[in-house]
């Protein structure tokens with residue numbers, strides 16, 4: 372199986388992955404969202420997995436509804452789409468496919484899908500937009516566009532399958548509800564290729580870090596855990612994983628081309644949940660982070676240098692370091708003992 376598991380999800384990375392072993396019979400490609408139609412036309416996939424859609428790098432990418440419309444034009448050319456039934460934008464894109472396997476994989480961040488992609492009406496979610504149930508029925512109050520009945524769903528740590536009584540324990544090495552949702556979609560997708568649910572779950576249980584994400588390493592005498600977050604949805608998820616004090620917390624943000632040059636999205640991240648602890652604002656845009664934390668009522672100090680930021684973090688326990696894309700790469704280099712170029 373060839374795959375771009377390192378995360379190079381633009382056409383050059385996909386070609387490199389496919390060329391790595393030209394005798395391989397299967398490929399698994401993670402695709403940058405606007406490129407999906409082009410990749411579908413180029414490789415004619417048997418299965419496409421649509422997980423969620425959220426605003427990311429708005430200076431480079433289109434708004435999410437535009438991306439959903441592009442996906443909707445591509446899905447009729449994919450025989451089977453495995454799709455997250457909890458994301459209205461994904462459902463709208465997927466329902467044009469010949470066959471869809473709906474997975475209730477959860478959607479904790481709903482602010483990119485408050486309006487119906489079909490008619491612009493308001494989407495009502497059972498339990499509200501911030502309800503604790505990330506997986507919940509939803510319906511457009513104007514046109515009736517609604518969440519389809521899922522074949523696969525999550526009940527806490529358990530995965531429920533298409534047949535009555537199908538239940539499996541998910542024992543994942545990666546934390547949090549987003550990874551459980553991703554795992555449910557992955558198992559359902561592998562099932563389309565004849566992989567048993569047990570085999571799929573076992574394989575997923577062996578993953579404990581992805582390109583440094585979730586990795587705990589030692590730095591300056593303390594354990595440091597690296598969490599990557601690139602957009603408000605990802606930050607909400609990451610902040611939900613951060614351990615409470617005495618764990619220290621570093622928030623590092625850059626705004627290079629790979630991050631998106633405009634860090635205005637910081638204002639959508641619910642930093643208010645950090646009230647009551649002292650945070651170190653770091654990275655090339657530490658000042659922007661500091662201003663945002665000030666308005667969120669979060670006590671903080673600003674330390675531009677990443678190594679110094681990790682050393683400065685409060686508490687005696689581990690340090691949680693949450694960073695966006697290039698800041699995360701710099702953090703990896705810092706804790707890995709070598710200063711990354713640039």
Ligand SMILES: [Zn+2]
Pocket residue numbers: 487488489490491492511512513514515516
């Ligand atoms: Zn509607």
